Amino acid sequence: MDYQALLEQIHDQLRPVIGQGQVANYIPELAGVSPQHFGMAVVQLDGTVHAVGDARVPFSIQSISKLFTLVMALQCEGDALWQRVGREPSGNPFNSLVQLERESGIPRNPFINAGALVLADVLCTRYAVPETAVVDLTRKLAGHEDIHYNRRVAKSERDTAHRNAAMAYFIKSFGNLRNPVPQVLDAYCRHCAIEMNCVDLARAVTLLAHHGVLPRTGERLLSLGAAKRINALMLTCGTYDAAGDFAFSVGLPAKSGVGGGIVALVPGECGVCVWSPGLAPSGNSLAGSLALEHFTTLTGRSIF
Ligand code: GLN
Numbered sequence: 001m002d003y004q005a006l007l008e009q010i011h012d013q014l015r016p017v018i019g020q021g022q023v024a025n026y027i028p029e030l031a032g033v034s035p036q037h038f039g040m041a042v043v044q045l046d047g048t049v050h051a052v053g054d055a056r057v058p059f060s061i062q063s064i065s066k067l068f069t070l071v072m073a074l075q076c077e078g079d080a081l082w083q084r085v086g087r088e089p090s091g092n093p094f095n096s097l098v099q100l101e102r103e104s105g106i107p108r109n110p111f112i113n114a115g116a117l118v119l120a121d122v123l124c125t126r127y128a129v130p131e132t133a134v135v136d137l138t139r140k141l142a143g144h145e146d147i148h149y150n151r152r153v154a155k156s157e158r159d160t161a162h163r164n165a166a167m168a169y170f171i172k173s174f175g176n177l178r179n180p181v182p183q184v185l186d187a188y189c190r191h192c193a194i195e196m197n198c199v200d201l202a203r204a205v206t207l208l209a210h211h212g213v214l215p216r217t218g219e220r221l222l223s224l225g226a227a228k229r230i231n232a233l234m235l236t237c238g239t240y241d242a243a244g245d246f247a248f249s250v251g252l253p254a255k256s257g258v259g260g261g262i263v264a265l266v267p268g269e270c271g272v273c274v275w276s277p278g279l280a281p282s283g284n285s286l287a288g289s290l291a292l293e294h295f296t297t298l299t300g301r302s303i304f
Pocket of ligand 1: 061258
């Protein structure tokens with residue numbers, strides 16, 4: 001498969017769409033990002049990198065961090081985690097509060113904000129500085145040290161995190177947060193503010209394409225079962241309330257963020273990441289979703 005030629009073809013096909021959609025502006029620091037960016041990278045399990053456009057420009061990973069915090073929370077808690085977080089698609093926007101009332105403070109899945117607040121709480125219990133632990137994991141997965149969280153973005157989100165705060169206090173009222181809410185929110189906002197580029201992220205998810213073994217070193221970081229569960233959750237819950245449509249049109253496990261990034265993986269083969277900040281109403285990158293749809297159509301690679 002000539003991935004480089006394929007990425008260039010996808011980039012060309014998408015030029016008319018790049019810039020469309022709405023940049024996330026409810027986090028003030030993200031409102032100024034140009035919607036004209038587009039980058040895409042494929043990293044194969046043997047480490048070969050293919051990249052186009054802005055694939056090496058760092059961006060705010062936002063909800064893609066939920067993937068990394070899930071890896072760590074599963075490492076900490078194992079299957080006991082599922083007593084505190086469900087694994088059903090929510091059928092509601094990622095920041096919705098309504099289900100929490102009906103379902104007694106047990107978030108539907110780890111990839112909505114409510115679920116990721118519980119993950120952040122698990123990490124606050126386990127680590128003195130959870131954001132450092134999460135950054136360390138991203139460095140290990142990406143294979144280099146130059147990954148950080150953006151303090152300005154973290155502060156900007158934290159200062160305006162009224163809805164996430166409401167959710168966290170609500171979850172706490174049901175006894176499903178162990179740590180003080182402000183501490184959990186600080187950690188959550190810092191996880192979301194981590195900056196990585198498409199090549200870093202595509203390489204990071206080769207862990208999941210390789211069933212829990214880091215391809216670069218051969219080290220097993222997740223059991224086979226845990227890797228399978230994370231991939232399943234990415235397929236069913238990874239792209240917000242559009243996960244059904246995403247499975248229909250793309251057919252790969254994927255996780256998106258409101259920074260405009262989407263990571264996906266082809267099991268046994270490669271990690272993929274696309275970034276374009278203009279979002280569709282679902283919160284998924286508009287050009288990014290189309291790029292992944294072209295990717296699976298042109299390669300014939302999907303999990304189906
Ligand atoms: N930091 C964002 C929030 O909590 C993450 C949302 C997202 O990327 N879907 O609202």
